[in-house]
Structures are given as C-alpha cells and as structure tokens.
Amino acid sequence: MSRQTLLGALSALLILIILAVVVYTAAGPQNAQQAQGRDGSEKSTLRDVSFATDWKAQAEHGGFYQAIAKGYYADAGLNVTLLQGGPGINVPQLLVTNTIDFGIGSNSFIPINMVEAGAPGKAVMAVFQKDPQVLITHPREDIESIGDMKGHPIMISDASISSFWIWLRVEFDFEDTQIRKYNYNLAPFLVDKNAIQQGYLSAEPFLIRKEGGFDPNVFLLSDAGYPSYATMVLARNKMILNEPEIVQAFVDASIRGWYDYLYGDPTPGNMLIKRDNPEVDDDTITQAIAKMKSYGLADSGDALEHGIGAMNHAQWSRFYTSMAGEGVWEHDVDFTNAYTLQFINKKVGMPLKQELMKK
DSSP states (O other), rough: OOOHHHHHHHHHHHHHHHHHHHHHHTTTHBBOOBBBBTTTTTTOOEEEEEOOOOSSOGGHHHHHHHHTTTHHHHHHTTTEEEEETTTTTTTTHHTTTSSSSEEEEEEEEHHHHHHTOOOEEEEEEESSSSSOEEEHHHSOOOOSSGGGHHHHOEEHHHOOOTTTHHHHHHHOOOOOOGEEEOOOOOOOHHHHOOOEEEEEEETTHHHEEEEEHSSOEEEEGGGGGGOOOOEEEEEHHHHHHHOOHHHHHHHHHHHHHHHHHHHOOOOOHHHHHHOTTTOOHHHHHHHHHHHHHHHTSSTTHHHHOTTOOOOOHHHHHHHHHHTTTTSSSSSSOOOOGGBBBBBSSSSHHHHHHHHHTTT
C-alpha cells in the first residue's frame, strides 16, 4: 500500500470515528432532561455533565431518572444529560474518549478490565450490592440449589461465559461441557421442562410467567456468594482528580434519587423512562421495582449501614482473587485502581429513606 493510499485510509477511518462520536453525542439532547430544582424552579447556572447507561431505559436505571425528575441533580448544581444505552454501546470506550463524564459499569469485571487495558476510569459507587444475574429452571424437585445444577446442560450467552460462568466453575465445579447457547429467545426454555438458562432477575422470570403461564424457580447468583457489584457508576480519572466536587455531587444526588425511587413515588422517574423507551410498560416496571426491593439489590449488605452506593475493599479483593485464579486476566492487575471509596459510605440519603418510609 502506498503512503498516499495509507494516509487516505487512515483519514477515512478517523472521519468515521468522529462521525460515530458526533452521532452518539447528538442523541443526547433527545434524552436530555430540563434541569429543575425540587421546588420546580429553573436552574440556569448548572454544570453540564453527561451520563450513559448500559442498556435501554428501564426500572433498573430508575434512581438516575428519579434524580433528574425530582431535581436532585439540579439541587446539586448539575444539569445531567442522560444517554440511554443499547446494543453496540460501549460505555468504557465512551468514557475513555471523553464523550461522556459518567457511565454505568454493569459488573465488577468492567472496571478491572479497564485497569488492565490502561483505560483511565474507575467505579465511584455501586448501586446494586447484588448482581441481578440468575439461573432459572422449571418447577422441579431435583434442583433446589445452584449446586444441584452441576452436570446439567445450561443455556448461557457468549458474554456470560467470560464473566459469571467462570465463578460457577470455581464455586460449583461446573464444566464447559454443560454450556448450551443462549440467544435471548425463551422458546427453547419454555418447551423443555428440563431446561436451565441464565437470566436477569427482573426480566426473564417475568417474561416466562407472562408467556409460559408458570412461575419458574429463580436462583440469584449473589445469594449463593457471587461477589460482583452491579450497576456501578464509572468516572474518568481526570475528573476524579481535578473535579472531585463534581463527582461527589453526582454520586450524592444519584443516591438520593435511588432512595426516592425505591421508597417514594417512582412515577416521575417512570415517566422519563417510558419517554426514552416507549417499549417498556407499567407492568414490567412495577414488577422490576418489586424485585429490586424484595431481593435487596440496592439496599442490603453494606448499604444498610453506609447508604446506597456502598462498596468495600474486601468484596473487591474476593472478586478479583477468585477470578484471577482462573486466568481471566493475562497479567497481575492492581484491582484497587478499579474503584475508589472516596465518594461513598457516608450515609448520604439515609435520612431521606426514613422520611419516605414514614409516609
């Protein structure tokens, strides 16, 4: 290839990258919410920040939407543009390219993978103390725990093979020969009473009941010891270092939004969720909120003492040690660079929870 041809190809590639970033960024105003304080007044001198979720708008993002709708971000001096995720959206990549200020990290693998790749970002809070990943069976007497699934075929997605499946191999001696392809189609599960498949606590079990007409048995991995956090807020290292007050403001307002969403009236946040994602209906949202509360996804463990968003060194160490032993990462990784406790564990929002629960 000639130098001129090579330069032309590189220029074309650069243009495509720029266009992709511009197109994604341009989608922001469609999802941007007008900044208002809780008293309904417009806030004109706010710091603009952008925040990307890991999937389309849903109840599992409800606290962030509630923080916008109820003015918690505006009261904290922030005008938050929320960009909903979806297929093909890579939150760490958007963070590294400065396209967004904050983004959701779905599980503990993501910030550690960022450290291994030299990506300058880390988790600053964990909304879910428990990862909502589950294994699902038909009602049956021979499987009463995850350990009973050893040796049985299990439908697993490609992405899960390199994440929680590794933990299942470590903890329960599962073998890769058990893996069957899961393509997010419930039909194979519904027609086979011996089938086992992965799922998300607030998604597949509800759809199975809706489409199959029965309540499946649901096994939450975190209740069996899976130590991954979920729905973490990731921030760029540069912002953490140079603008910690902005990070703190975003974290505190998000925490208050989550308490309000779980223990108050979630209607304001739900209205924004349904506006951004018209495909989600009230029944889906209602049952998802009920699941988050009954299983203590956000408000359990350390969060009960230190507030929603809590994290601790011991859980991160336990997660990294168990996964590293299986060769997940090619080299030793300083996993402590994947997170910071600087902005959390301060009991922020706990008085609000008590106030809301009295109503």
